[in-house]
Amino acid sequence: MSQPTTAAPALPFEHTYAGLPARFHQRVAPTPVSAPRWLAFNDALAGELGLGSLRESPGALAMLAGNALPDNAQPIAMAYAGHQFGHFVPQLGDGRAILLGELIDTHGQRRDLQLKGAGPTRFSRGGDGRAAIGPVLREFLVSEAMHAMGVPTTRALAAVATGDPVMRERPVPGAVLARVAASHLRVGSFQYFAAQEDADGVRVLTDYAIARHFPALAGEAKPALALLQAVAERQAALVAQWMHVGFVHGVMNTDNCAISGETIDYGPCAFLDEYDPGKVFSSIDRGGRYAFGNQAAAARWNLARLAECLLPLIDSEPEAALAQASAVINAFPDRFRAHWLAGMRRKLGLSGEEDGDEALAQALLEAMHAVAADYTLVFRGLCLAAEDREAATGDLLALPKSPGFDAWRQRWRDRLAREAQSPRARADAMRQANPAVIPRNHQVEAALVAAESGDLAPFESLLAAVRQPWHEHPDYMQAPRPDQRVARTFCGT
Template identity: 55%
Template structure:
């Protein structure tokens, strides 16, 4: 079966200092684990052809599809505040770009495909566990309505990769609006390559922020657009309890999508200081610090754009600072708007933030499950909420204040519950479920938990009583205390 992928590779048409041409390492015996048929259709690709032997060879890197121009993208980045002037795609290869059925340009990237010129001593490959984690979590985030990269396919490679132990090798085909990062801009800024910065900025404007091209000052409009997109994205993360875990500048996409699911995790009990990532030893990227860290990253982006903002450095810095000042109010609007929806509030009142933050303090003090509490508020009588607390009276005053606030709303209870049901998921990718899924696949070759988890998480806002066990927090012995990067 002949496969036709209509590649149109705009990034590969940029100068060769933007990337390195590279061929994927041939997988010895690739097997298809999962194909996202709905996403394939969205991209205008033939799912049946992709699932056939020739398609699996393309998805694993064993065969280069016609029109593909495999490249590893160059970028730099701050990793835990330490600047590294050259990083780049060390275990990922951009196969090319397609324009989907909605007219959106999308990258197809093969991750875990072997060494590139940017591998820095690594093998460029991926183990099965991190591939399954990224597939599940990225698709769950999409179902939750959060901008994210997507998973088109996962394959096993037939090889073993060396980490602490020998592990089965795998690869994932990732789909993104683009893989351009804050670190991509830093790569050219570190080299004082102003022409490269201008070419990159123009490419990003054309691809992600076309209205900026018509602005009086396009590069300021670009910066404004990225800041607004990130403010909205981080608010969405917090509203579902997501912790990225490694918010380095090379892991922040200028498109406003969530990218690079390494040691990511979701809150069980609410704790603003929660850290899961094994490499985040100082809590830099704790759940509650993510807005602050996003602004830090955006400040690094603004620094790279100074030569494009104004010829006079003082003027450029003032311009950048004015743009960055918009982040906090934009984030607060998005976050408070999301909290209102979670609480069933259609109108805006001055003390809504106080009502919400009082609840969050109670949840934190009593180690209450974040997802289940808010989903419990959707119920008509909230009868199960008090049972979550060792001392049920702790929540009584707050519930009374909330119900009094609801009494001021013009909408009826059905409208309220509909609003809240769409804002409060019943199901999230709970860490212990992901860990159990990975262990079943890696240790026993059992992919049934992987398949079932995908099924459940595809409909996070529906009750799905047949999968009610997936709503349960972990038992003490099931708790995941650390998550790990796939490298």
């Protein structure tokens, strides 16, 4: 039985997606919870949304728990399909997430406010529609870290404990995440209508996506083709940024591929400790489909599925449509490579461009892999080496000692000698490209275990650290001991 609540605060919601035809969504209200209480609140994000005093507003807690809604809310669950690990499911949809409405932030950008874990919808497929405290706080923590590192991402406005247990492998405390996104449109959104041969649905969604995310494309001769190109560009840039910080998404299904180019769904995600392109953390990725080094190929595959949906809109002649769409998909590896190489140059302190730079970056990764070197610490150590200074023996930032790495380092120094920047300026720039602090898996797990038992202090301390990723904080830079390594992560459903 839910507790009596104060009326929800008035929010300036708009509802462009809810205004689409009824088959695009289900109108459904959140299911109330028994004893909501704050776990975390994102004051900075509230300010960006023009809701700076929201937390202190009467009824804010009730609203973000799903117990009370503003009069102008139009809660909906969005319909979408998706390929999950290569297998197509024609109807997925928001099985535990409810979109309350859209807000125009202080930069004039439209953003969704969604409650994740807000109760069952017609898309729940037998699930409980709820979320556990661990996955909710993981998404809060990792999405804030990604934002701080400049990686496009959905963000968490609040995490609220429900007072109700949810059953996973065992009963665990429940929670609701208030998530903010540029939109929740996915490749799977287009697949939902294409699978039903609903050509008008695909057209409506295409027009909506262009109007919301790429308004400059509305005047293009072939707007659907232009949309595909724009989404491909954003995905190439996004996945390159994941690779730069050692992020493994873990579940790159088409329903988790956002049209906006934001990182969405932080289920079985993790960050590399030792560099290994074959590294997999997700407990359900048994074949390594979404391993660290496979993420660009997975993104290309997802974009090909989007292209299939858009073919009838690209050209009335099927062969011409296929040729034009294929050209976009086939260009994706070069798009990705350009973004990846630009970022690797920044990480290595290279302000100019030479033909051998890609080989130099690849050689570093090979040397790191050979000795299982820590991905984050090596790149941060290079910032020190770029100033012609070496870390003390045993220091966190001491570079690996191996013949392969020593040979690479001399090769790198020879390349730096042809750069115009001073060593100090180079190192300062590198420190803004190579995070010192990431949400290390063992520290995340420890914080979530503590939070589940009622102690939020480790979570709050880690959150503060990852919000300043460029600052060296030795307590949060330590690579895990062998007994601390996290081998598997879970989606939380």
